[in-house]
Amino acid sequence: MLPGDCSRRLVAELQGALDACAERQLQLEQSLRVCRRLLQAWEPTETRASEPPPGPETNEEDPSPACAPSPQDLKELEFLTQALEKAVRVRRGITMAGETDKAPSLKSRSTVAPPGAIAIAPPQTPGRAGGHASDTRPTKGSCQTTVPPKGHSERQLLSLGDKTRVRTGARAPRPGPGLRDQQMTPSAAPKAPKAFTLKEKGHLLRLPAAFRKVASQNASLWAQLSSMQTSDSTDATAAKTQFLQNMQTASGGPQPRLSAQEVEAETGRLWKACTLLRLRMREELSAAPMDWMQEYRCLLMLEGLQAMVGQCLHRLQELRAAVAEQPPRPCPMGRPPRASPSCEGGADPAWSPQLLVYSSTQELQTLAALRLRVAMLDQQIHLEKATPGHPSLQEPLTHWKPSSHCNCTLHGFPQQGGLYPALFHWLTWFIPHVYWICAPGGQGRCPPPPWPGPDDPPIPGPTQGTVASWSREVAGIALWEP
Amino acid sequence: MLVRRSRAAAAGDPKEAGAGSMGRRRRPVDPAAGARAGALPEAIAALSQSLPSGPSPEIFRRAKFDRPEATPALWQLLFRVLAPLPLDNRLVSLAREVQARLVKSALRSQGYPRLALAQLPEDGSQGSRELLLALSWLLARGPVLEQMLAQTRVPLGDEMTVCQCEALASPGPPAPQVRAEDPVDVRHVQWLMGKLRFRWRQLVSSQQEQCTLLSKIHLYTSGCHGDHSLGHLSVAEAEMLRDPEGGQQLLRTLECENRRLEAVLAWRRTELVFWRWMDTVLDTCVLGVPAAASQGTFLPQIPECRGGVLELVAWELRALQEELQEAAEHRRAAWEAKAGGCGRGPEWSAVWRASREAVEKELGALRRCWEQDRDPAQPHGPHRLVRREDGAAGDRDLRAAEVIRTLRSQEACLEAVLHQLQGQCRQELARLAGALPGLIWIPPPGR
Numbered sequence: 001m002l003p004g005d006c007s008r009r010l011v012a013e014l015q016g017a018l019d020a021c022a023e024r025q026l027q028l029e030q031s032l033r034v035c036r037r038l039l040q041a042w043e044p045t046e047t048r049a050s051e052p053p054p055g056p057e058t059n060e061e062d063p064s065p066a067c068a069p070s071p072q073d074l075k076e077l078e079f080l081t082q083a084l085e086k087a088v089r090v091r092r093g094i095t096m097a098g099e100t101d102k103a104p105s106l107k108s109r110s111t112v113a114p115p116g117a118i119a120i121a122p123p124q125t126p127g128r129a130g131g132h133a134s135d136t137r138p139t140k141g142s143c144q145t146t147v148p149p150k151g152h153s154e155r156q157l158l159s160l161g162d163k164t165r166v167r168t169g170a171r172a173p174r175p176g177p178g179l180r181d182q183q184m185t186p187s188a189a190p191k192a193p194k195a196f197t198l199k200e201k202g203h204l205l206r207l208p209a210a211f212r213k214v215a216s217q218n219a220s221l222w223a224q225l226s227s228m229q230t231s232d233s234t235d236a237t238a239a240k241t242q243f244l245q246n247m248q249t250a251s252g253g254p255q256p257r258l259s260a261q262e263v264e265a266e267t268g269r270l271w272k273a274c275t276l277l278r279l280r281m282r283e284e285l286s287a288a289p290m291d292w293m294q295e296y297r298c299l300l301m302l303e304g305l306q307a308m309v310g311q312c313l314h315r316l317q318e319l320r321a322a323v324a325e326q327p328p329r330p331c332p333m334g335r336p337p338r339a340s341p342s343c344e345g346g347a348d349p350a351w352s353p354q355l356l357v358y359s360s361t362q363e364l365q366t367l368a369a370l371r372l373r374v375a376m377l378d379q380q381i382h383l384e385k386a387t388p389g390h391p392s393l394q395e396p397l398t399h400w401k402p403s404s405h406c407n408c409t410l411h412g413f414p415q416q417g418g419l420y421p422a423l424f425h426w427l428t429w430f431i432p433h434v435y436w437i438c439a440p441g442g443q444g445r446c447p448p449p450p451w452p453g454p455d456d457p458p459i460p461g462p463t464q465g466t467v468a469s470w471s472r473e474v475a476g477i478a479l480w481e482p
Numbered sequence: 483m484l485v486r487r488s489r490a491a492a493a494g495d496p497k498e499a500g501a502g503s504m505g506r507r508r509r510p511v512d513p514a515a516g517a518r519a520g521a522l523p524e525a526i527a528a529l530s531q532s533l534p535s536g537p538s539p540e541i542f543r544r545a546k547f548d549r550p551e552a553t554p555a556l557w558q559l560l561f562r563v564l565a566p567l568p569l570d571n572r573l574v575s576l577a578r579e580v581q582a583r584l585v586k587s588a589l590r591s592q593g594y595p596r597l598a599l600a601q602l603p604e605d606g607s608q609g610s611r612e613l614l615l616a617l618s619w620l621l622a623r624g625p626v627l628e629q630m631l632a633q634t635r636v637p638l639g640d641e642m643t644v645c646q647c648e649a650l651a652s653p654g655p656p657a658p659q660v661r662a663e664d665p666v667d668v669r670h671v672q673w674l675m676g677k678l679r680f681r682w683r684q685l686v687s688s689q690q691e692q693c694t695l696l697s698k699i700h701l702y703t704s705g706c707h708g709d710h711s712l713g714h715l716s717v718a719e720a721e722m723l724r725d726p727e728g729g730q731q732l733l734r735t736l737e738c739e740n741r742r743l744e745a746v747l748a749w750r751r752t753e754l755v756f757w758r759w760m761d762t763v764l765d766t767c768v769l770g771v772p773a774a775a776s777q778g779t780f781l782p783q784i785p786e787c788r789g790g791v792l793e794l795v796a797w798e799l800r801a802l803q804e805e806l807q808e809a810a811e812h813r814r815a816a817w818e819a820k821a822g823g824c825g826r827g828p829e830w831s832a833v834w835r836a837s838r839e840a841v842e843k844e845l846g847a848l849r850r851c852w853e854q855d856r857d858p859a860q861p862h863g864p865h866r867l868v869r870r871e872d873g874a875a876g877d878r879d880l881r882a883a884e885v886i887r888t889l890r891s892q893e894a895c896l897e898a899v900l901h902q903l904q905g906q907c908r909q910e911l912a913r914l915a916g917a918l919p920g921l922i923w924i925p926p927p928g929r
């Protein structure tokens with residue numbers, strides 16, 4: 001229905017935009033999951049313990065195992081549990097001994113261990129990260145990441161269990177039937193430690209020393225790298241330049257022409273130049289000069305900008321000539337890989353990130369929203385320019401041939417050869433708040449009529465009437481705002 | 483074994499052993515090179531450690547003598563260096579021949595001068611010396627190692643990128659098209675546009691939520707961080723505390739990165755000797771250079787509308803030029819009318835000259851903005867978010883309030899551009915509607 005490569009290009013651009021959006025959304029959602037998990041009650045663990053298995057409800061959610069663990073696994077589990085019991089006993093002392101004595105008996109009753117398992121009431125912590133909870137509600141997310149309820153859990157628990165033995169020995173994997181009994185014991189325990197939440201006890205956290213050391217090493221190495229970059233030794237630079245020159249002369253090829261990448265980089269620069277110049281022009285035109293000095297300056301600036309645009313155009317001509325010489329270069333990797341990403345380079349490449357300081361949630365939200373808005377506007381402008389019919393594409397509409405197979409009817413309009421109604425629909429999407437005319441008989445607001453297919457009979461209406469009679473209809477017709 | 487010997491030799495007695503072992507294999511270049519020869523194994527070792535999955539130093543030595551066994555590793559290395567990130571499974575699992583072809587085309591698009599590379603067989607049976615030269619060419623042209631490290635950097639903080647560099651610098655069309663035969667239905671396009679709008683709305687709301695959560699986390703953990711300039715934990719750090727398993731993983735990755743950083747620093751210190759050595763490698767190659775062959779005859783020609791981008795930019799520039807011309811002429815005429823009589827005296831000429839100079843300076847700064855590939859006034863790259871109640875920031879840090887201001891002005895400008903474009907569309911539509919009798923178009927009400 002719509003002619004030309006440009007419309008296909010527009011579809012491709014739209015697809016690209018949709019994909020980019022989807023990717024961003026995915027990343028955001030991942031990050032959101034992590035953040036939400038952090039803000040909920042943390043698992044009952046010391047700062048160094050491994051993550052706990054899922055709690056009561058999650059166990060109920062997956063009642064039967066996807067695959068029964070092998071007897072081998074069960075035996076190992078039993079050994080492990082016993083070893084952990086011992087460790088727990090040592091840690092918890094006599095007051096909790098009653099509980100742990102119950103544990104082996106519970107264990108012996110189990111027949112089939114479901115994939116999930118729970119934690120017993122953990123021992124008192126040295127108070128590093130606050131209290132624990134024995135029946136905390138681990139989030140679904142963590143359940144999925146730590147103990148996938150599909151069958152690998154046993155092995156994973158075993159490996160986790162090994163680590164816990166080494167570190168704290170604070171928990172034992174439990175079979176399901178023991179679960180409900182277990183639920184009672186924590187409430188029976190005199191002091192049920194509170195769940196650790198970031199809100200209450202976040203300020204007590206401390207990063208482990210090993211990490212601190214490595215992180216500070218990392219930061220200083222990056223700083224060294226940046227400083228080395230700026231004060232690059234001249235010997236090395238000279239040697240490199242020499243080598244490159246030798247390569248050029250030794251290759252025996254023709255004189256260096258502009259490579260495809262350079263053309264692209266140059267085009268990008270000119271594009272950027274255009275945007276910056278336009279921005280500046282707008283600033284100058286919108287500024288109201290106070291006195292003659294300012295007015296003169298404004299005038300000089302505009303003329304200067306004009307001269308610069310002329311130079312850019314000249315450069316563009318040169319690029320065009322260079323491109324025309326070379327045959328089109330294939331680049332199967334999608335985009336030609338850039339030797340220097342556009343953000344780096346320049347006088348002072350800081351390879352590790354700088355700080356962006358904000359002072360309130362509101363500020364951060366505004367910042368993020370504006371960033372997205374600018375990106376969205378950018379994209380919209382880009383798409384706008386890619387629409388068929390946009391003057392920039394140099395395809396005047398009069399050159400288009402109306403396609404004969406488009407029969408869709410615009411209500412109220414005489415049926416035309418396909419192009420113009422289609423175009424009308426087309427173009428109005430890019431202009432907000434265009435009013436549509438409903439079929440006669442519509443009261444108040446009505447939604448747009450369904451698109452008639454190519455074989456549908458034309459919708460009855462004033463399709464045959466003259467303009468005059470039709471306009472009478474118009475007067476009584478409700479308007480719909482998209 | 484050669485590696486061990488030369489390394490041991492280097493550890494023991496750099497000058498003699500190094501000169502001895504290297505001197506046998508190199509042409510005598512200059513006596514001073516012997517003194518530095520011991521540093522060459524170090525340099526090569528540093529290089530191979532700083533490259534991702536870098537080949538052993540032995541490969542480099544073998545490549546100098548064009549030994550075939552060094553070829554596959556070098557093809558792979560070149561692929562890793564040239565492939566666009568992120569390096570997903572799709573790219574990594576490509577066949578060796580395909581990877582080789584991609585490497586060739588990427589080098590060509592960057593303007594690699596040597597023709598011999600293009601003629602190498604892609605099965606990895608020969609040509610290691612050429613590949614070594616290609617690798618060195620890439621290393622000499624730009625800070626490849628640092629860039630690769632920066633791209634795979636472990637983000638310890640919560641980062642946000644403020645600039646729109648990527649978007650700004652590439653107006654070009656996206657990756658290759660879909661089937662070229664099907665006619666495009668306008669309804670399909672409308673549906674896609676609606677979908678896009680919906681996705682943006684979703685994105686905005688998710689982003690807002692994330693900001694809230696981030697801010698909370700920062701607030702709750704304030705005072706925790708050892709580094710007082712940061713003050714609070716980031717999500718990655720808090721996650722590490724919550725999940726020590728993952729934290730161990732993070733630690734290991736960080737240590738790995740540290741090792742690579744150290745290797746890059748060592749490389750920077752010792753690279754001079756490597757370049758001298760590469761000159762000798764080039765010398766050994768010089769004799770075997772083939773006659774200049776025609777390029778591009780054996781690579782598949784995938785048509786690409788590269789010219790389209792240039793046309794777009796050209797159109798933009800021309801439109802801008804017209805606008806500027808009109809505005810400038812108008813202002814000039816107004817100015818001449820006003821100041822025609824006065825302002826000619828000698829005391830005025832100094833004033834006018836000062837104005838001219840000031841304007842020229844500003845224009846120069848503007849030009850530098852796009853020529854340097856970087857706007858010094860505007861911040862680049864990702865920034866680590868830090869919450870401070872007072873909002874105090876150091877010299878090199880950004881303040882959110884300033885960034886917001888910048889973004890708002892950008893937004894205003896872009897909105898103006900968009901309205902202008904839509905206005906043009908509207909005009910075109912009106913023209914069309916006028917051309918067709920019987921078509922009544924109700925324009926949108928003035929807003």
